[in-house]
Amino acid sequence: MDLDLARQLSVANGSKIMLLVMDGLGGLAHPETGRSELETARTPNLDALARESACGFTLPVALGVTPGSGPGHLSLFGYDPLKFNIGRGALEAVGIDFDLRPQDVAARGNFCTVDGGGAITDRRAGRISTERCAELCAKLCGIRLDGAELFVEPVREHRFVVVLRGDGLSDAVADTDPQREGAQPLEPRATASEGEATARLVARFVEEAKRVLASELPANMLTLRGFARRPDWPSMPDVFKLRLAGVAHYPMYRGLAKLVGMEALPVGPAIDDSIATVRENWGRFDYFFVHYKYTDTAGEDGDFDRKVAKLEEVDAALPSLLELGPDVLMVAGDHSTPAVMAAHSWHPVPFMMRAPWTRSDACDAFNEAALQKGSLGTFPAVEALSLALAHAGRLTKYGA
Amino acid sequence: MDLDLARQLSVANGSKIMLLVMDGLGGLAHPETGRSELETARTPNLDALARESACGFTLPVALGVTPGSGPGHLSLFGYDPLKFNIGRGALEAVGIDFDLRPQDVAARGNFCTVDGGGAITDRRAGRISTERCAELCAKLCGIRLDGAELFVEPVREHRFVVVLRGDGLSDAVADTDPQREGAQPLEPRATASEGEATARLVARFVEEAKRVLASELPANMLTLRGFARRPDWPSMPDVFKLRLAGVAHYPMYRGLAKLVGMEALPVGPAIDDSIATVRENWGRFDYFFVHYKYTDTAGEDGDFDRKVAKLEEVDAALPSLLELGPDVLMVAGDHSTPAVMAAHSWHPVPFMMRAPWTRSDACDAFNEAALQKGSLGTFPAVEALSLALAHAGRLTKYGA
Numbered sequence: 001m002d003l004d005l006a007r008q009l010s011v012a013n014g015s016k017i018m019l020l021v022m023d024g025l026g027g028l029a030h031p032e033t034g035r036s037e038l039e040t041a042r043t044p045n046l047d048a049l050a051r052e053s054a055c056g057f058t059l060p061v062a063l064g065v066t067p068g069s070g071p072g073h074l075s076l077f078g079y080d081p082l083k084f085n086i087g088r089g090a091l092e093a094v095g096i097d098f099d100l101r102p103q104d105v106a107a108r109g110n111f112c113t114v115d116g117g118g119a120i121t122d123r124r125a126g127r128i129s130t131e132r133c134a135e136l137c138a139k140l141c142g143i144r145l146d147g148a149e150l151f152v153e154p155v156r157e158h159r160f161v162v163v164l165r166g167d168g169l170s171d172a173v174a175d176t177d178p179q180r181e182g183a184q185p186l187e188p189r190a191t192a193s194e195g196e197a198t199a200r201l202v203a204r205f206v207e208e209a210k211r212v213l214a215s216e217l218p219a220n221m222l223t224l225r226g227f228a229r230r231p232d233w234p235s236m237p238d239v240f241k242l243r244l245a246g247v248a249h250y251p252m253y254r255g256l257a258k259l260v261g262m263e264a265l266p267v268g269p270a271i272d273d274s275i276a277t278v279r280e281n282w283g284r285f286d287y288f289f290v291h292y293k294y295t296d297t298a299g300e301d302g303d304f305d306r307k308v309a310k311l312e313e314v315d316a317a318l319p320s321l322l323e324l325g326p327d328v329l330m331v332a333g334d335h336s337t338p339a340v341m342a343a344h345s346w347h348p349v350p351f352m353m354r355a356p357w358t359r360s361d362a363c364d365a366f367n368e369a370a371l372q373k374g375s376l377g378t379f380p381a382v383e384a385l386s387l388a389l390a391h392a393g394r395l396t397k398y399g400a
Numbered sequence: 401m402d403l404d405l406a407r408q409l410s411v412a413n414g415s416k417i418m419l420l421v422m423d424g425l426g427g428l429a430h431p432e433t434g435r436s437e438l439e440t441a442r443t444p445n446l447d448a449l450a451r452e453s454a455c456g457f458t459l460p461v462a463l464g465v466t467p468g469s470g471p472g473h474l475s476l477f478g479y480d481p482l483k484f485n486i487g488r489g490a491l492e493a494v495g496i497d498f499d500l501r502p503q504d505v506a507a508r509g510n511f512c513t514v515d516g517g518g519a520i521t522d523r524r525a526g527r528i529s530t531e532r533c534a535e536l537c538a539k540l541c542g543i544r545l546d547g548a549e550l551f552v553e554p555v556r557e558h559r560f561v562v563v564l565r566g567d568g569l570s571d572a573v574a575d576t577d578p579q580r581e582g583a584q585p586l587e588p589r590a591t592a593s594e595g596e597a598t599a600r601l602v603a604r605f606v607e608e609a610k611r612v613l614a615s616e617l618p619a620n621m622l623t624l625r626g627f628a629r630r631p632d633w634p635s636m637p638d639v640f641k642l643r644l645a646g647v648a649h650y651p652m653y654r655g656l657a658k659l660v661g662m663e664a665l666p667v668g669p670a671i672d673d674s675i676a677t678v679r680e681n682w683g684r685f686d687y688f689f690v691h692y693k694y695t696d697t698a699g700e701d702g703d704f705d706r707k708v709a710k711l712e713e714v715d716a717a718l719p720s721l722l723e724l725g726p727d728v729l730m731v732a733g734d735h736s737t738p739a740v741m742a743a744h745s746w747h748p749v750p751f752m753m754r755a756p757w758t759r760s761d762a763c764d765a766f767n768e769a770a771l772q773k774g775s776l777g778t779f780p781a782v783e784a785l786s787l788a789l790a791h792a793g794r795l796t797k798y799g800a
Contacts, residue, residue, distance in 0.1 A: 386464030400488035
């Protein structure tokens with residue numbers, strides 16, 4: 001359902017909806033066992049929940065399309081990820097609680113290491129500490145640009161955010177990150193004529209930064225990507241009549257939550273921190289987005305066994321979430337990250353929803369093989385919220 | 401397929417298509433037995449048909465969206481219900497064979513009972529008889545409005561239709577029905593500036609009607625809803641090259657059939673009346689829409705057992721329909737009305753099609769559990785007619 005229809009049909013009531021996202025949830029069979037991560041993990045609580053749930057797979061964007069974390073989450077939040085896209089810079093800036101204004105342009109930065117000829121030898125500058133990152137950002141903040149105010153804010157390890165503030169800025173600027181080692185950072189270039197002035201400002205910043213960082217090995221250079229403005233989107237509270245809490249530790253997911261109108265609650269890194277945060281705020285919200293990152297990290301690292309262990313960690317925590325008594329509980333992923341691929345993938349993502357008024361199906365476990373018997377089949381992730389709202393009694397009838 | 405493509409690909413031939421709609425067909429499990437209405441009913445004929453059919457579920461509008469009867473039927477007729485919407489007033493007016501003209505504005509009316517303070521105590525005025533309704537409508541017809549001709553036509557029991565005819569009328573008028581008892585009828589208000597003059601005419605009518613009805617207990621007041629014009633849509637005969645018969649007893653479904661270009665045949669209330677009507681008119685048409693209302697009525701009343709009995713009634717009648725020998729027979733519902741919810745719902749609706757050239761599937765019965773093994777899966781209801789036309793040999797090849 002599109003957002004206009006959702007706005008028309010949705011109503012508030014006293015029900016509570018929870019979306020548990022295991023990042024990179026979906027997997028593929030290990031070549032030696034023929035079983036995926038979920039099929040390998042011991043997950044008695046997830047399996048029991050599957051027997052009480054409507055089950056299936058979500059399609060985050062489209063068949064064959066591998067989503068980034070932005071589209072993967074936006075679709076679960078009810079936003080068509082092909083209509084609602086957002087640059088990494090704005091996501092990161094909002095995620096660290098930077099007050100990103102509508103006219104600002106933000107980019108995600110990485111400190112990197114370059115050799116004497118300027119070629120990148122380490123795209124992450126040896127993953128310098130967050131403290132070191134903050135020191136370097138403070139130095140870069142001293143750079144003066146004609147016609148724009150400059151902010152350089154640390155994120156985590158080698159990651160930071162650059163924001164330009166001024167009149168007539170544009171986000172039509174190409175990435176300087178060549179996305180591989182051995183190449184030099186690219187010159188900042190406009191991707192459209194309205195980006196030319198901004199690209200010149202960025203080029204000036206990079207030139208000065210190179211000078212400032214020259215003696216700061218291993219962080220003696222930087223790359224920038226995802227130039228973006230803050231998007232002006234319909235907000236979830238307005239469209240869906242929900243009071244929403246985002247329970248995510250990582251800045252990017254906090255940023256996503258805030259951009260759609262959730263209150264991003266402060267929360268520690270562990271799943272128990274998330275559960276405690278949900279519990280403490282249970283009365284204040286109708287909807288909780290709970291983000292668990294480590295399944296994806298393990299998948300991206302190609303570490304099958306660690307991904308299995310992380311799935312089991314979520315399984316062990318599940319009863320504490322169920323105890324809170326959400327009316328509708330969705331267990332979902334933003335995309336698949338099969339450990340055997342060590343990367344995000346396009347594969348549909350395991351999904352289940354426990355709610356009043358579901359039809360029973362024959363799923364007796366929460367894994368790729370068992371979910372093929374699910375009553376939901378493979379459906380667009382962007383429809384998941386509509387389903388949850390319907391089961392929560394929050395959608396009125398369409399048409400006479 | 402959209403209507404433009406359908407118009408391009410469809411051809412006439414001698415084949416016959418039948419659509420049997422059991423209103424509110426889909427259900428949910430009874431909490432005591434764990435079985436839905438269809439899973440409970442003894443339906444040997446439907447089950448046998450399922451074994452010869454391609455089976456699955458239709459999605460009337462979108463996941464999570466509960467359709468009214470209009471969208472639920474329009475999608476089965478091949479009209480995208482998000483593009484083709486229609487107000488209740490126009491549906492009812494056309495359904496009672498009122499000659500609704502393009503500039504007219506129609507509303508559905510209910511006689512109701514109000515207390516001394518004007519608050520509604522019975523939204524249906526004790527379901528007065530259709531004869532009494534006709535007498536009251538005749539009285540209301542005497543009201544004179546400056547600038548518009550007025551028609552007040554009885555429908556059934558407490559239901560009637562009001563039509564305004566004149567220049568510059570608009571359907572941008574809000575319902576006066578507060579949809580609950582204990583509240584007063586709402587003032588007629590414009591929903592957009594172009595509706596203001598019409599809203600004033602409606603207000604004048606309501607004021608006069610209140611006076612006329614003052615001593616007519618229990619029908620001492622009225623409510624109005626679904627202000628609408630007659631839509632100007634592509635017609636099914638034109639788009640799909642079909643001669644279509646609508647076999648529906650209830651005015652609203654007759655109205656829907658007529659609005660898409662079917663000939664609404666006069667028919668009695670029983671399923672045997674419908675079968676007799678189809679039989680008598682078999683030679684004149686290529687397509688028969690047969691509407692069975694009572695499954696929905698039982699569901700809306702929350703009467704699980706009566707819905708089961710009504711499903712069995714249809715099952716018993718099925719052989720007589722099959723005897724007529726339709727080339728393609730679809731058994732479908734416009735939406736689900738689970739008795740346990742006592743309301744329309746968003747759940748996908750059981751569907752089967754017996755036709756030449758279907759692929760076999762593993763469905764051995766016509767119910768929600770068995771249909772999950774269907775070869776059609778869950779598909780948009782708006783595509784059902786395309787499928788039927790294809791199996792009837794009525795769609796030519798697309799592209800070279």
